[in-house]
Amino acid sequence: MKSYSTLEEDDGDGLDSLLDTMTNVVGILVMVLIATQLGVKDAVDRIAQSEKGSQESVQMLEQQYISNQALQQQLEERFKDINSESTRQVELVKLRQQLENTTSNLQAAKTESQLLSVKLKEQRKAAATIVAAMESQKKEKEQLSKEISKNLEEEARLKALLSDYQGKPIAGTESLTLPNPRSVPEGAKQFTLLCKTNKIYPLFFNEQDRTFTRKAIEAIVQQRQLFRGPELGVNHEVLLPLVNRKPPTSEYFVTNLTRSGIYPRISFTPRATRGIALKEVLGTKSRFSEFLDSFDRNSFYMRFFVYPDSYEIYMAARRAADKRAILAGWEPQDDDWVYTTHLGGSLLFGPKPPPAKPNPNPPSPRPAPKLID
Incomplete structure (x- = not known):
């Protein structure tokens, strides 16, 4: 049979129950708080570790990016060098071809120049011979002209002399010879x-x-x-x-x-x-x-x-x-x-003249003068 308690007993039981409940709640809250703190710490640690790893990853990525950029730059430079080398190879081939053509042209020009030099020497010799012959002919012509002038003067003088001659005439038995x-x-x-x-x-x-x-x-x-x-x-x-x-x-x-x-x-x-x-x-x-x-x-x-x-x-x-x-x-x-x-001898009235230079193209010997007539 149910017993009934008094009012004071009812109030004491209620408080105890409330106290137990509060104690339980506080305990739960403490546990929750502990759990929360543990989770937050772990989270903080994990976040810290994650952030630290991220920073390292970022640094690694940055370094890798920089390294990749350097590698890319090196590759680009190598590519440029390869392109430049290829261009130089093409230009070198062209230059070699031009050099071969120029060498061939120079050799042909040298051969032609040698032939022209030989022809020029022959022409110079021929010209020198012609000039010497012309000079000789000119001198001979001048000499002949002088002789002709002298002969004409002689003829005129002899005619004048003969026209004025009052001496003994030439005997009929005498003969005159023509000049020879x-x-x-x-x-x-x-x-x-x-x-x-x-x-x-x-x-x-x-x-x-x-x-x-x-x-x-x-x-x-x-x-x-x-x-x-x-x-x-x-x-x-x-x-x-x-x-x-x-x-x-x-x-x-x-x-x-x-x-x-x-x-x-x-x-x-x-x-x-x-x-x-x-x-x-x-x-x-x-x-x-x-x-x-x-x-x-x-x-x-x-x-x-x-x-x-x-x-x-x-x-x-x-x-x-x-x-x-x-x-x-x-x-x-x-x-x-x-x-x-x-006079002869070595007596001179001034410095002795230097010896004459040898003539590479000596003129032909002059004919002996015709002094006998």
């Missing part, structure tokens, strides 16, 4: 005769006379110390007056020392009071006739230098020489012409 210009016989020496003031002046001057004259002049140079060294040579301003103050005189000539540039020469001036007159030339027993009879025509030939006033005596002397088969030639001269010859 020809060279001097080999080994024959020239004997000089001057025709001036209608007289004959034979020049007896040989190599011994030349040597004697030169030594006499060299002695004066040494005594007066006129040699001024190889650069100046002998003082001609002092030497010439010394020698010519008392010039040597022969039977027919007065001899003087002259100069032609740096070279000393000997001049021969006919003596006005001497000479072989026309009468002696025409005489058959004169000294001149004896001279012609004894003349060595095998070793010498006569060379007449004729002044304008002496054609008459030249023709007479020439006829006398022709009768004796003496070879002779002649050359007309002006009034102021003076016969000179070289």
Whole structure:
């Protein structure tokens, strides 16, 4: 049977029940709180670990990204290098082809240049030969022109002389020969005769006379110390007056020392009071006739230098020489012409000229002068 409690008992039981309930709730809350704290810590730890891992992952990803970028850049550079190398290879092939073409063209040009050089040398030689021949022909032409002019002058003078000639006429039995210009016989020496003031002046001057004259002049140079060294040579301003103050005189000539540039020469001036007159030339027993009879025509030939006033005596002397088969030639001269010859030796009035350079294309030898007519 149910017992009924009092009010105080009911209130005490209620409080106890409430207290138990609160205790249970508090316990549950504590457990929940503990559980919550544990979960939060774990979550915090997991979050922290997750965040830490994420940061590391991010750093790793960043590093990997940077590494990939560097690798990509390297690959791009390598790709550029590969492309550039390929381009260079193509250009190199082109350049090699151009080089081969250029080398081939240069070789062809070199061969052609060598051929042209050979042809040019041949043409130069031919041109030099032609120029030398032209120069020789020009000189020969000038010489022929001079000879023609002289011959024309001679013809005019002879005609005038013959028209005025009042001497002995040529006998009908005598004959005149036409001129026959020809060279001097080999080994024959020239004997000089001057025709001036209608007289004959034979020049007896040989190599011994030349040597004697030169030594006499060299002695004066040494005594007066006129040699001024190889650069100046002998003082001609002092030497010439010394020698010519008392010039040597022969039977027919007065001899003087002259100069032609740096070279000393000997001049021969006919003596006005001497000479072989026309009468002696025409005489058959004169000294001149004896001279012609004894003349060595095998070793010498006569060379007449004729002044304008002496054609008459030249023709007479020439006829006398022709009768004796003496070879002779002649050359007309002006009034102021003076016969000179070289002194010889090493005496000079200035520095010795340098030796002539050898001519790579020497001209053809000149023909011997035709002094005999």
